[in-house]
Amino acid sequence: xxxxxxxxxxxxxxxxxxxxxxxxxxxxxxxxxxxxxxxxxxxxxxxxxxxxxxxxxxxxxxxxxxxxxxxxxxxxxxxxxxxxxxxxxxxxxxxxxxxxxxxxxxxxxxxxxxxxxxxxxxxxxxxxxxxxxxxxxxxxxxxxxxxx
Numbered sequence: 001x002x003x004x005x006x007x008x009x010x011x012x013x014x015x016x017x018x019x020x021x022x023x024x025x026x027x028x029x030x031x032x033x034x035x036x037x038x039x040x041x042x043x044x045x046x047x048x049x050x051x052x053x054x055x056x057x058x059x060x061x062x063x064x065x066x067x068x069x070x071x072x073x074x075x076x077x078x079x080x081x082x083x084x085x086x087x088x089x090x091x092x093x094x095x096x097x098x099x100x101x102x103x104x105x106x107x108x109x110x111x112x113x114x115x116x117x118x119x120x121x122x123x124x125x126x127x128x129x130x131x132x133x134x135x136x137x138x139x140x141x142x143x144x145x146x147x148x
Contacts, residue, residue, distance in 0.1 A: 002034075002046050002071040003053040006064035009041040015062040016043050028056050036079050044076065089119060089136055092145025100138045107132070107139070 007015040016035045023030050029048035036044065047053035050070065057063045089095065093109045107121035110131060117136050122129045 001049060001053075002044050002073075002076045003050065004067040004071060005043050005045050005053075005057055006067065007041060007043055008062040008064065011062040012040070012043050015060070018060055018062070019043075019045070019057065022056070022060070026056070028052055030056055034076075034080070039079070044071065044079070089139075089141060090145060093141050094124075094143040094145075095119075095121065095139035096142045097134075097139045100134065102132070102134070102138075106142065109145075112136075 005015075012035045016033050019030075019033050023033070029052055030045060031048075032044075032046040034044040034046070036042070045053050045056065045066075047056065050066075054066055057066060089109055089112060091109055091112060094106060095109060096106050097103050102123065106124045108124060109119050109121050111120040113119070118133055119136050119139075120131050120133045121139075122131055
């Protein structure tokens, strides 16, 4: 069974590491500890039952409690599905930033690094165009490059 554990916001990985260390000392039937990216203030613990989960998390720093209702397998699966932000951005495309310090700016794509999911762009409408490397999920395509 999967249980949602409330932790101090921003301390999810620290709390999970503390629980992992505790798990190596205790012989409780705890099967996994999951930190879900984007789920601030919560981690998921897979345990045999609720009593085991509650016993496991008691008296630990940064742990604030456990939600009474366990998660279903389908709910956990939805949380663990890797979301792909990669768009079909190519060299020469024009993009507009949707977040970050350049939000609202338009830029021309110079290079793509699919491994890191990064792109190098040159801002448009600026006096001195400077190449900037940023994550691909911070921008959206507004115009595809002309195919020759």
